Amino acid sequence: MSDNMRVDEATGTDFVGHEWDGIEELDTPLPRWWLWTFYLTIIWGIVYVVLYPAWPMVSGATEGILGWSSRGQLQAELQAEEKRRAPIMASLSAIPIEALPANNELMQRAISGGAAAFKVHCVQCHGSGGAGSKGYPNLNDDDWLWGGNIADINYTLTHGIRNPDHEATRFSQMPAFGEILSGADIDAVTSHVLSLSGKSRGNAQGAEIFSQNCAVCHGPAGKGDRKQGAPNLTDGIWLFGGTESDIQMTIANSRQGVMPRWNDKLDPVTIKMLAAYVWSRGGGEQMPVLATRSPLTKESAEGDVAAQ
Template sequence: MSEKHIDDVSGVETTGHEWDGIRELNNPLPRWWLWTFYATIVWAIGYMIAYPAIPLINGATPGMLGYSSRANVVADLADAKAEQGVLLEKVAATPIEEIASDPELLQFAIAGGSSAFKVNCAQCHGSGAAGSPGYPNLNDDDWIWGGTIDQIYLSIAHGIRYDGDEDTRVSEMPAFGDILEAEQINQVAAYVVSLSDTPADPSMVEPGQVVFAENCAACHGDNAEGLADFGAPRLSDGIWLKGSTEAQIVQQIRNPKHGVMPAWVDRLGEPTIKQLAVFVHTLGGGQ
């Protein structure tokens, strides 16, 4: 066994480790550090006894205090639900058009509607409700079925062309490919484009206006501003649902696409539908 080495300068025993001629002194740890370390061990043992700590096959040791973070979360959720219950009952009892007159109820409805929108509606309309081709933008001024809060409520509650609800909103644009000549379809498409842009062939606008008046104005209106009663969209602005190019408009006239939105009232309940309607109405463009 090798002899212990004592440092000549400090007189302290070394550990035997040496690097490039430098030896490591074997100084004891500071007492305050040792006592702190011992205290953490005692604390850990006490914590393990008092709280759930040791993993078992089907759970963990429960601890002498009976603490459960999961039970606390359940209790907090129950408390939150109880607090919300009063306002939810108030939402259910208040006519939807009167919710805005109660600031507290309005704030609660917007918050609840925003949450419900993210869970149930954002998949189609987008997280910001800006929509996408075939899915309406809910932030603008165009409302196919009307933008009053009552009209929005009906659309959400009963859906659009939803077979499972007899009160669903229904509008069917006929396939004009079976009614009009190809030239007439191109003409009316040019007219529709001319309402907000310049068509490829301006000479087709005038005959297209005649075709529109004879075949389209009954639903879309004489000025192509749309008729909410029929679910016929406005065509006189730059907001488009199915596509804005002339070719896309021609295709929609020839063989229209019809979107479907489910009825939500049976799935979510009337209070949530009211909250959704209030939230959507506040996004912008509400009437």
Template sequence: MAENKRIDAPTGTQTVGHEWDGIEELDTPMPRWWVFTFWVCILWGIGYVVLFPAIPLFNGATPGLWNWSSRGQLEQQMKAETLRRAPITNALSAIPVEELAGNEKLYQAAIEGGRAAFKVHCVQCHGSGAAGSKGYPNLNDDDWLWGGDLPAIHYTLTHGVRQPDHEETRFSQMPAFGGVLNGGEIDAVAAYVQTLSGKAKPSARSAVGATLFANNCASCHGTDGKGMREFGAPNLTDGIWLYGGDAASIKTTITKARYGVMPRWNNRLDPVTIKMLAAYVHSLGGGEATATPATATAPDPEKVATNVQP
């Protein structure tokens, strides 16, 4: 092939020496800038392999002379951010949750921190806007099963609801009346419950339901149906329903009962994050200003009265 090389007259460039069907290829040299870039890339690649993790091994890769990694960089950034937040974090750790709302600067800082934590840990059930859904409470209104002041919200977040592995969890138990009342009696109780919130007018059926309610339900929901927070019994007069306020949903609740649960966060999140979450939920619109003894601690499950009468 070398013997077939020649200088192409029109271009003055040597050919590569092979020919196909009368077509020859010119051996045009690469542009100098391209050759320079090519060698720079080779040198850069060698430098990268020497300085950074690059060569795969059985249990990882070569660390490189600089021992750099994206995880290490993230860890450094996280440490720097932790140091930056340390003054606020330490202050939030030191202040009792009962006094947090009285310190405007710390309270606002806690709200912003809680807003970020809520998006990570709570939106899956309560929604991005905290409006909840069927079976998951709306945290924007002023209707609370266990209390809506800061200590009560903080306790609920810390210890959860109906967590069998935790003695301090909030606990309540509504019996399933399907085995206690017959179908007609359940219909009557549902009719009466609907009158409590103005969803239905009193009737002969609801009058029967009122008696059944007094005998079977008032011990937890109260004689007026406004609920009792020490038992986690909802207010039936405000028209706010966790599982639905139509007749069919109420009948299902009476017949089968409900047993919603909420995880306790004291085994997943640090105390400051829980305190920030409490501040954020408290700020959503339904937070209450004062604590009451009934919401300061969880009720003893042994004291939850059902007073079920056949």
């Protein structure tokens, strides 16, 4: 009997004829249940290839006789969700932005939708909580360059800040006074600007320079002008930093911050939802009394005064 025909006496199983350092291998048959499972997986694989997309081609893949695809399933789910949301979106589209806060149900839906849109489009600059950073406004406070009621916010989102390709964009221009004033003059007016928020004693020279060069936009008292996007210099809130060196840099070189306009990227309802979310962050102001015919509130009165 040859080596490969030898039988193991203990098990009655044939040897396969291989030996490694005195260790031999038995030709033990696979369990029946394992073999049937293996055959079933082969059959399942063939059926799957026939029914579903499977083989990659040059510009696509085999479609399968069922015509199913994960992209098609996703598209169907998106269409179903869009159909479900259609009545809400239609209501949000129809309601004037000024009237949205008075409709509690729609407002809450708008805030939820705006929160989702904010995470996609706005957190890169304003942060996940809307607190902003140097050069990017904090959306949680009540300091607004162009107005903080929901209509003003909606306009800013729609048309952006300093978008030269868009006529309706918000635009303000502060000269680079480093080309106009001497270093000593900039130091003097910096001291005066800091004194407006109680951070410096100020000086007569700086006050005079401010009156001649800055008051036309910021106002004689430095309260700012929202129609021009000129910031209030008395509140101690600084977009580009409030240290002496920061303010010197701003006066000398100006700042030309840009915010994209979203009307070429998002639909009007999504922008309206974003405005509702930003307005709800805590710093949103009431609409002016004449626009809403609502009772005068302390917040709206303060907003009117700040806007003047």
